[in-house]
Amino acid sequence: MASVEIHNVEKHYGGFHALKDISLTIDEGEFIVMVGPSGCGKSTLLKTIAGLETVTSGRLRIKGRDVTRLEPGDRGIAMVFQSYALYPHMTVEENMGFGLRMAKRPRAEIDTAVARAAQILRLEEQLRKYPKQLSGGQRQRVAIGRAITRSPDVFLFDEPLSNLDAALRTQMRVELSTLHDRLGSTMIYVTHDQVEAMTMASRIVVLNGGRIEQVGAPLELYANPINLFVAGFLGAPRMNFVAGRVTSTNGGSASVTCGGDLKVDFDDLAETPAVGAAVTIGIRPEKLRIGDPDAGTSFPARVRLTEYLGRETIVYADAGDLATSGSDSGTGVFTIQIGDIQPFAPDAPVSVGFDANAAYLFAPDGRTLSAAKPVTQI
């Protein structure tokens, strides 16, 4: 049975159209991660599911029950907030049992639920402490424990890890994934961190400007972004985008010429563009190779900067007239990710190459034109 169904939800704040015709069906036990840039509506959508925000139109169902007009407490949800939102005047135990106390459940039931949550989250030692005596990670666990004690149908997480430092975030990410496996509950998780999205999600929902751009398994989205936005949003470092013009087409094939006389031939296109169309070519940094004579397509460039990350090396290379748009560095240089350590002298001339079938072709309106890539190819 579907756990959460969202039907044509719209949300207006005064003149601002925050959610535009959102429809999504979430299955029992899924871990859904909603990502998108700031202001894309991901938090609003989560609060709408929680019932903290009302919808302007549309319906919401949880476990088949229409909850569109229900109060948050009656929806069978529990929410974990970015700031933890622990009650500072209550102990850990009181915080975790708050929801059940408000529902006037018997003392024994509350104690059992709190003890179980504390055991799952390794908080047994902290039960009598106050939030201010806990570390950031412990506070976040208490906030999660507070959600667990209510045994909700759906867990809602609003950027729960963004207040933690990097090391703790990695640890909590693993803990949350483990918790999801253990509880098997439906979880909906909002984040702007794509590592969290890629690692935790059973499906990712990419939002932009109040609309769902694409929904799918993390690797599927990574391999086959539906449009330029999703392609650029998922993946770090970002995909390299180069503007080009279609010079000739033949059935499912097209030749695209870019600045600096680079010519790329695409075969097996899902959709053939018109000759003369202003298209965009996308190449993931890890698909670019330096000095590889076997690369199908190559162009000359100069190394601007090299970042050694230990496991990999990121090279920023300037190809003159062949400039990228919207890159991480904010300039027109290419980002190249190399899987080992290779030293490059600044300003060294290099040959940058790639295989045309690893590249993406986007229509003038941003739709992906290139053929779907097998997910295992990554």
Add this chain to the structure above:
Amino acid sequence: MYPRPIPETARPARAAYVALVAAVLVLWLLPLVTVMLTSLRSFEEVMAGNYWGWPKSFNFIENYTAVFKQTALARYFVNSLIVTLPSVIGVLVLSTLTGYVLSRHRFPGNRLLFALFVGGNFLPAQIMMIPVRDLMVGLGLYDTYLALIIFHTAFQTGFATLFMRNFIAALPDELFQAARAEGASPWQTLWHVVVPLIRPALAALAILTFTFVWNDYFWAIVLTQSDAVKPVTAGLNNLRGEWVSAWNLVAAATIMVAIPPVAMFFLMQRHFIAGLTMGAVKG
């Protein structure tokens, strides 16, 4: 920007500064010290015109017991407590409710209502004197405790609402969202989340309201007449004789009357300062 520290090396400037501070302090405290000293003098000494000099004899016990034996001060004290305590409680309860609703619930007219509460503070008490007196006479409450309790509660709630609204508005939004997501009703949220967190504000407000109501003289004389109801401030005035006043006793009574608000302040000073300076409650 001011105040700028005076450098250690500018000795004349430092000396002038210290002297000036001392002078201002003396000027500031002179009336208070004079009242204190007067409360220790004998009646004869006051009659002889020794107002500013060192007392010739110290009549601490005589004067302070005489105040209670020879005048109705004890009665006035009780009256003041009967008026002040319910007023303070009423103001705290009402302003917590109004502050909570105005800060946390969006509804049409919210701002207008808040503006009315705030604006009411700017009404001069004098222009309300006759209407309020007529109202109390009409209600049959003139010259009763209830007249003062109702008036003070109503009048102080305006400022108190401003105070509580701003305090509750400064609490983190997510606490309220969390409580709502956990199924707490607005009343449960108020009682279990808001009230424990605004204790410092309640303490500060309690002191302020207590002081305002206890020290009120204007409404005490407008709304009461008989000794059985009169609070201390109005009662003090009764201690002045028609022809001759026992100023030493009036001074002793004045000191007695000033003690409760001061004591209250020192008792709750810790909360008071926390209440005035604390903004958000950070977890």
